[in-house]
Amino acid sequence: MSKFYPESKVEISGFFAKYYDYLLNIVTLGRYSSLIKKIVLLMKIKPGHRIIDFGTGTGRNACLMMNQLSLEGELLGLDTSKEMIAQFKKKCAEFPNAKVIYKRIDQDLDYEMYFDKAFISFVLHGFPQEARKKIIRNAFKALKKNGEFFILDYNELSFKKMPFYSRFLFKRFECPYALDFIERDWKKLLEGQGFGNFSEHLYFKKYIRLLKARKMP
Numbered sequence: 001m002s003k004f005y006p007e008s009k010v011e012i013s014g015f016f017a018k019y020y021d022y023l024l025n026i027v028t029l030g031r032y033s034s035l036i037k038k039i040v041l042l043m044k045i046k047p048g049h050r051i052i053d054f055g056t057g058t059g060r061n062a063c064l065m066m067n068q069l070s071l072e073g074e075l076l077g078l079d080t081s082k083e084m085i086a087q088f089k090k091k092c093a094e095f096p097n098a099k100v101i102y103k104r105i106d107q108d109l110d111y112e113m114y115f116d117k118a119f120i121s122f123v124l125h126g127f128p129q130e131a132r133k134k135i136i137r138n139a140f141k142a143l144k145k146n147g148e149f150f151i152l153d154y155n156e157l158s159f160k161k162m163p164f165y166s167r168f169l170f171k172r173f174e175c176p177y178a179l180d181f182i183e184r185d186w187k188k189l190l191e192g193q194g195f196g197n198f199s200e201h202l203y204f205k206k207y208i209r210l211l212k213a214r215k216m217p
Contacts, residue, residue: 004080004104004106005126005127005128005131005177007175007176007177008126008127008175008177009126009173009174009175009178010055010122010123010125010126010127010175011080011081011126012057012081012083012084013081013082013083014083017081017083017084017087018083018087020057020058020084020087021058021060021087031204035203035208036060036061036064036121036152037064039121039150039152039210040061040064040065040067040068042201042210042212043065043068043117043119043148043150045065045068045069045073045117046068046073046116047068047069047070047072047073048069048070048072048073049068049069049073049116049117050073050074050075050076050114050115050116050117051065051069051073051074051075051076051115051116051117051118051119052075052076052077052078052111052114052115052117052118052119052139052142053065053075053076053077053078053118053119053120054078054105054118054119054120054123054135054138054139055078055079055105055120055121055123056077056078056079056084056088056100057077057079057081057084057087057088057121058084058087058088058091059077059084059087059088059089059090059091059092059098059100060091061119061121062075062077062088062091062092062098062100063091063092063095063098065119066092066095066097066098069095069097071096071097073097074097074098074099075095075097075098075099076099076100076101076111076115077098077099077100077101078100078101078103078104078105079100079102079103080102080103080104082102085100085102088100105120105123105135105138106127106131106134106135106138107134108138109138109141109142111141111142112141112142113141113142113143113144113145114142114143114144115142115143115144115147116143116144116147116148117143117147117148117149117150118139118142118143118147118148118149118150119149119150119152120135120139120149120150120151120152120153121152121153122152122153123153124151124153124181125153125154125174125177125178125181125182126175126177126178127177128177128180129180129184132181133189133193136149136189136190136193136195137193140193140194140195140215143215144215145215145217146214146215146216146217147214147215148212148213148214148215149190149195149212149213149214149215150210150211150212151186151209151210151211151212151213152208152209152210152211153181153208153209153211154178154181154182154207154208154209155182155202155206155207155208155209156182156183156184156185156186156209157182157183157207158182158183159179159182159183166207186211187211187213190211190213194215194216195213195214195215195216196213196214196216197213197214197216198211198212198213198214199211199212200212
């Protein structure tokens, strides 16, 4: 599959898509699983909530969110990797109200004021800035009034102030878009798109952040 953004490393296919969860466990020394469980609890999902998951991937996160929902709730996952979508369908097969569709998250969405919560995990940093803004606008449009947008990704950091080994690993394994992402003021940018009432939780020596933003009425 050709990439929409050739320099991005969040558009995954082939071998890496097939074994993504396994490889993620290795890279994080098994810590990702416990992290995402904490994140889902922090989201305070109610049984009847509607959730949209941007760049949903294998469905690993979606299934954890689905465990918090009743049959009255629903989750919609968006992704462009056919391998990821196939895994989502297999993992979430027991949840009839979990749906995944092939859809670019940086293109117009049909949903307006429909979802209670929007979630995006380690995806936003892999897009150029204009595409990120479009994704944020999509989240704003899709959310109900006072709906919450959860962004799990790199924290705001100064690349030059990172320890040498961190700079080396970041440049070796991340795309140029990520270097731009960590230097931006995301609360200010989200404010400009109609979000506010921020809260955050930091992980992995403050390199990773869960940023919650509320759609302001």
